[in-house]
Amino acid sequence: MSQLNTFLPIVKNMMKQNVCAFGDEYVVVLTDFEKEEIGRLVFDSLCKLSFKTDFVLMQTRSRSGEEPPATIAAMMKTADICFCICQHSLTHTKAKKEASQTGTKVITMPGITMDMFTEGAMKADYEKVEKLTNLFTEKLTASDKIRIQTGQDNEYLLTINIKNREGINSTGVFKNNGASGNLPSGESYIAPQLENSFGEILIDGSIAGIGKVSTPVLLKVENGRLVSASGSEGEKLLELLGEGDGRCIAEFGIGTNNAARVTGNILEDEKAYGTIHIAFGSNLTFGGTIDAGVHLDCVTKKPSVWISSEKVVENGTV
Known part of the structure; x- marks a missing residue:
């Protein structure tokens, strides 16, 4: 079974159970060089599920809590849902806080691995x-x-x-x-x-x-x-x-x-x-x-x- 076929039902369940999405939301998948493979699988799954989705790749931050570039912070505010699939956490950043204040659901997944996505806490x-x-x-x-x-x-x-x-x-x-x-x-x-x-x-x-x-x-x-x-x-x-x-x-x-x-x-x-x-x-x-x-x-x-x-x-x- 291909990785996409493995991810597709997990992402489908995630959008329904966790994100409470209906299908007409605009979704941004933000990732970095370290987590690009997982980010692309989530993006491809969302496309298969017919969500309007954009993929954004940034340089890996040096530590948790470091702000993303201003252009990316601005893009986060335009989304209905933003997945931050990055090596280091954006949870405690101004970019996350400001995007939330504009109404974006910001889902941070710092350091997530293939194993974690398909096993463990996601289940x-x-x-x-x-x-x-x-x-x-x-x-x-x-x-x-x-x-x-x-x-x-x-x-x-x-x-x-x-x-x-x-x-x-x-x-x-x-x-x-x-x-x-x-x-x-x-x-x-x-x-x-x-x-x-x-x-x-x-x-x-x-x-x-x-x-x-x-x-x-x-x-x-x-x-x-x-x-x-x-x-x-x-x-x-x-x-x-x-x-x-x-x-x-x-x-x-x-x-x-x-x-x-x-x-x-x-x-x-x-x-x-x-x-x-x-x-x-x-x-x-x-x-x-x-x-x-x-x-x-x-x-x-x-x-x-x-x-x-x-x-x-x-x-x-x-």
Whole structure:
């Protein structure tokens, strides 16, 4: 079976189940040199399905959160639906935010692989994902504080201040004009306050831009800022974040997709059921105040988590 024949039913289901499209929408497929093959298969599938579609190829960005060229940002605003099938994430960019504000459904698929497209998180029951995601999002919005315990004996504690911040539901279902988020998806997340966010967390899953960690990385946060990260992969994380606002805590999230796997690809890893992730860098696009030009997520597989006084995850079990 050809790759197009494999992709065609997946894209057809995606347009119906996830994007809630009817067939008369104008779709832009934005991709880069790294993900061109997948982008073209999505584009060819959409053409076969009779969607009015354009294909746009750009140079690969150097990191997640880096803006696309101005001409491409302008084109994103003209679409009814824009798929961003790129190596690095455009999720936390002004281009994505402004396109959403004009009514474009912006579906970001950073780092997606052939395997991820045909297996794993894309095969989830998104009705169940949507229900659990909305439940966690309500809990985050109603809370002032999150506590996370990690390590073999739960010896590391990270406290995150989320007072006066609203939870975001990334359900993977985009019903309304201007809706945006990752696909595959399944996470509830929130932008923390820097003040009174402090402690340590052991990252035993993966780090965006690095992949699965070879040994757990211990992160230390003071006043909402990452001040140390252990090992060579911790050093690499600090280098990628830079010396400035890139080291500010930007996000806390819980994965809600029970078909997602931790493979080293952050797009799927952070959606895995029972995992949590924290990110550093930009969060201006989802309720925070940081505009750092970088946003990197760090995934922990078996945490224990309290939202306010309620224990919602115990050693990776929801």
